[in-house]
Amino acid sequence: MYNLSELATYSTQQWLSYVDPVTYDFLEKFVLSLLIGLLIGIERERKSNTGDIFAGIRTFAIASISGMIATYIAIQQGMPNILYLTMIFFIIVATVIIYIKNVVYRQVGITGGIALFFVFLMGVLVAFEYYLFAIIGAVAVTFLLIEKYTLKNFAVNLNQDEITNAIQFFIIIFILFPITPNTTIMEVINPRYILGIVVIVASMSFISFLLMKKTGPERGIHISGLIGGLVNSEATTGALAALAKKKHILMDVSYHGIILSNATMLIRNMVIAFIVDPSGRVLIMMLPPQLLLTAANIGMVVKDQRIDHVKYEALEIESPFALKPAFKFAFGFTVLIILAHYLNIWLGSAGVFVLALGGLVSSAAVTASVGALAFGGNLSPTTAALVAVLASIISTSNKIILVRLAGSMELYVKVRRSFFILMSVGAVAFLLWILVIYIGGLSIKL
Numbered sequence: 441m442y443n444l445s446e447l448a449t450y451s452t453q454q455w456l457s458y459v460d461p462v463t464y465d466f467l468e469k470f471v472l473s474l475l476i477g478l479l480i481g482i483e484r485e486r487k488s489n490t491g492d493i494f495a496g497i498r499t500f501a502i503a504s505i506s507g508m509i510a511t512y513i514a515i516q517q518g519m520p521n522i523l524y525l526t527m528i529f530f531i532i533v534a535t536v537i538i539y540i541k542n543v544v545y546r547q548v549g550i551t552g553g554i555a556l557f558f559v560f561l562m563g564v565l566v567a568f569e570y571y572l573f574a575i576i577g578a579v580a581v582t583f584l585l586i587e588k589y590t591l592k593n594f595a596v597n598l599n600q601d602e603i604t605n606a607i608q609f610f611i612i613i614f615i616l617f618p619i620t621p622n623t624t625i626m627e628v629i630n631p632r633y634i635l636g637i638v639v640i641v642a643s644m645s646f647i648s649f650l651l652m653k654k655t656g657p658e659r660g661i662h663i664s665g666l667i668g669g670l671v672n673s674e675a676t677t678g679a680l681a682a683l684a685k686k687k688h689i690l691m692d693v694s695y696h697g698i699i700l701s702n703a704t705m706l707i708r709n710m711v712i713a714f715i716v717d718p719s720g721r722v723l724i725m726m727l728p729p730q731l732l733l734t735a736a737n738i739g740m741v742v743k744d745q746r747i748d749h750v751k752y753e754a755l756e757i758e759s760p761f762a763l764k765p766a767f768k769f770a771f772g773f774t775v776l777i778i779l780a781h782y783l784n785i786w787l788g789s790a791g792v793f794v795l796a797l798g799g800l801v802s803s804a805a806v807t808a809s810v811g812a813l814a815f816g817g818n819l820s821p822t823t824a825a826l827v828a829v830l831a832s833i834i835s836t837s838n839k840i841i842l843v844r845l846a847g848s849m850e851l852y853v854k855v856r857r858s859f860f861i862l863m864s865v866g867a868v869a870f871l872l873w874i875l876v877i878y879i880g881g882l883s884i885k886l
Contacts, residue, residue, distance in 0.1 A: 480582055634773060710727070728873055792823055840855055
């Protein structure tokens, strides 16, 4: 006797056994190419109300199927000319569409014609069984079409320096990274690994930077501070302190923004710990004290009821894709990972805790260095986690110094009082966690 699941599976297999393999292969490719055409066609059809499209859902579906069928015939019959002729036909169609739209109807834009030819090419990829490439391409182009105005506004708001920085960083990713040696130096340094970590961390910061620019000053300093902590909490703190000094009315919200940037800095460090140690061992051992300190930061802002929601000016923070901050992080990460390795050899695990002082400059670099050593088996996950947490606490203290240097005395007094409380909470959480780990026997050999 079969249960319903087995019966359904058996019936499907039995039905497939009667289907000609060539027919099944064709139908599979036909359906996928149809879906790709429909996906992009639906997005194009949405714009039909404005009257600025020449091809809708049916046209795009047919174009994708045409690309698949032309390629399929060319492969099965050994007639590549069919594919070439069909491709030329669609190039001509796309060109005619662009000409009519721009010259005859005077509607500036070439997206529709190019999108139509792109869909045809996705059908070609499906016929050659590059299914994943075709799906990724279709999703990516659909996203670009949907986010037209968002991307346009973002591009308009970029300044020349930010564009230059992004181009330089892409050169690092696509030119420098592939030729960087993938060998181990001084027993612990792998240049390609280090550069890869730098690229990932900077990319995470850059995404946050884009979100900050997208929200704009109309969303308030609270959002800027919250996102700014993911970009660079030190730079955000300095910018907010300077803003409050320039405009006294912004002191309270700048104070909130500084605390929120410190909270997201703590969250960013946990993400970095997971990036450099994908096993999650370091992150697990960081979580209790790190989350408690994060909650204390957020709770301090929530407790303060004086939150104003008026419009404020944007913060000026250097793009994380600029070469200067990227190489600064790379240098700090490299130096710290070397120090951590040899301190662990010469002085044991206790010596590595000296690295936590690096939190005064960059707790992210400290977290990345000890996490990388733990992942490579050169340091215990427990020690790496404790050093990272201690660096986060020390990084919390440096906000007091930054506000003293860049802000007003009144803001400095507020920040000093609050951050002493936060540091005390962090210190207590850190000590209690040590007791739980070593006295309570929770230390895990991961």
